[in-house]
Amino acid sequence: IKLGPSHKWQVEPNRKEIEDYLWKKFRPAKKIKKEQIKYCIYFMHWLATAHQIGDLSYLEFTKGKPLFPKTVNYQD
Numbered sequence: 089i090k091l092g093p094s095h096k097w098q099v100e101p102n103r104k105e106i107e108d109y110l111w112k113k114f115r116p117a118k119k120i121k122k123e124q125i126k127y128c129i130y131f132m133h134w135l136a137t138a139h140q141i142g143d144l145s146y147l148e149f150t151k152g153k154p155l156f157p158k159t160v161n162y163q164d
Contacts, residue, residue, distance in 0.1 A: 136155065
């Protein structure tokens with residue numbers, strides 16, 4: 089959402105090189121238990137489903153911010 093509509097994105101030519109460099113620098117976080125991963129996946133699925141069906145209660149967990157920007161109509 090912070091980056092704005094995808095049809096206005098500009099990709100830097102050296103982005104791949106930068107990403108490769110950064111991936112080498114990052115280390116995985118502490119070991120996460122399988123139960124935590126499973127809970128996170130279920131929760132994210134619930135958030136996405138709530139958004140998809142118009143259930144705005146998910147906004148309580150996103151500080152009132154929508155999960156996705158409004159769709160862009162490219163045929164104008």
